[in-house]
Amino acid sequence: AALAGAATTGEQALAMLPNLPALDPATRPRLLANRFGQPDQPAFAGRLAAADPATLAGLTLSGATAQRLRDGDDAAWGEVATLAFALADDGIPAMAILVRETGDVVLLASSVGLPVFGPNLTLRQSIATRWVATPVGPAADAQGMSATGRSFRFQAGRNGLWCIGVITYRREGRTDPLEVRPSLPPGVLIDYPDYERMMNVLQLACPAGVEINTWRIRQRNVRLDPAAPAAPLDVSAARSFRRYRQGRFAMPGAATPGGEDG
Numbered sequence: 076a077a078l079a080g081a082a083t084t085g086e087q088a089l090a091m092l093p094n095l096p097a098l099d100p101a102t103r104p105r106l107l108a109n110r111f112g113q114p115d116q117p118a119f120a121g122r123l124a125a126a127d128p129a130t131l132a133g134l135t136l137s138g139a140t141a142q143r144l145r146d147g148d149d150a151a152w153g154e155v156a157t158l159a160f161a162l163a164d165d166g167i168p169a170m171a172i173l174v175r176e177t178g179d180v181v182l183l184a185s186s187v188g189l190p191v192f193g194p195n196l197t198l199r200q201s202i203a204t205r206w207v208a209t210p211v212g213p214a215a216d217a218q219g220m221s222a223t224g225r226s227f228r229f230q231a232g233r234n235g236l237w238c239i240g241v242i243t244y245r246r247e248g249r250t251d252p253l254e255v256r257p258s259l260p261p262g263v264l265i266d267y268p269d270y271e272r273m274m275n276v277l278q279l280a281c282p283a284g285v286e287i288n289t290w291r292i293r294q295r296n297v298r299l300d301p302a303a304p305a306a307p308l309d310v311s312a313a314r315s316f317r318r319y320r321q322g323r324f325a326m327p328g329a330a331t332p333g334g335e336d337g
Contacts, residue, residue, distance in 0.1 A: 085128030
């Protein structure tokens with residue numbers, strides 16, 4: 076079932092930040108996994124307060140839906156994961172989950188990386204903005220300038236002419252040069268031995284200097300324990316998979332994954 080809640084604007088999200096309570100990790104075995112939330116919500120709120128509201132949009136869940144999330148219901152958190160995947164597919168790079176003092180749960184999406192989390196949905200920034208201010212003529216002078224998303228503040232020290240421009244870009248999710256980005260169909264799950272075999276095949280198939288980007292598979296398709304709730308593959312586990320070796324190069328008595336004795 077899809078999550079249903081009240082739409083929350085960026086302005087409304089920023090207005091609720093000062094009242095966010097601190098959360099006790101001991102009381103939330105499943106609530107707010109590190110990928111989307113932090114126990115110290117006030118500290119996170121302080122860093123988010125300077126964000127451009129135009130980059131934020133949220134969904135406020137209340138009542139039974141919020142209670143299911145606070146209780147760590149697997150099905151409810153599965154719906155959150157489905158929403159996160161849909162946002163990532165649309166190029167939204169970041170999402171955070173906030174719990175209000177009323178008990179409501181806010182799913183906060185951002186078009187730029189969030190403090191602490193960065194681009195936790197897409198691994199890389201999807202949108203970037205760069206402001207440029209160039210003086211026109213010798214009389215121009217500036218005492219200060221600052222940029223936050225779509226807003227640019229400029230203070231001139233004296234009369235003069237300036238040319239102010241903005242450059243933006245948006246990643247479309249395509250494969251980068253010198254990159255291989257494998258994927259699996261939605262709903263297909265593999266265990267860790269399958270992941271090891273996949274990585275070994277990719278390393279053999281891809282020449283040196285080509286990046287193998289398995290972010291999407293690690294986020295959506297690898298399950299270490301079928302009985303456990305769905306969760307992204309840990310970074311250390313993703314990097315410590317066994318490298319296959321031919322039997323004659325193996326250490327004496329060592330099993331060779333995928334070989335006659337492995």
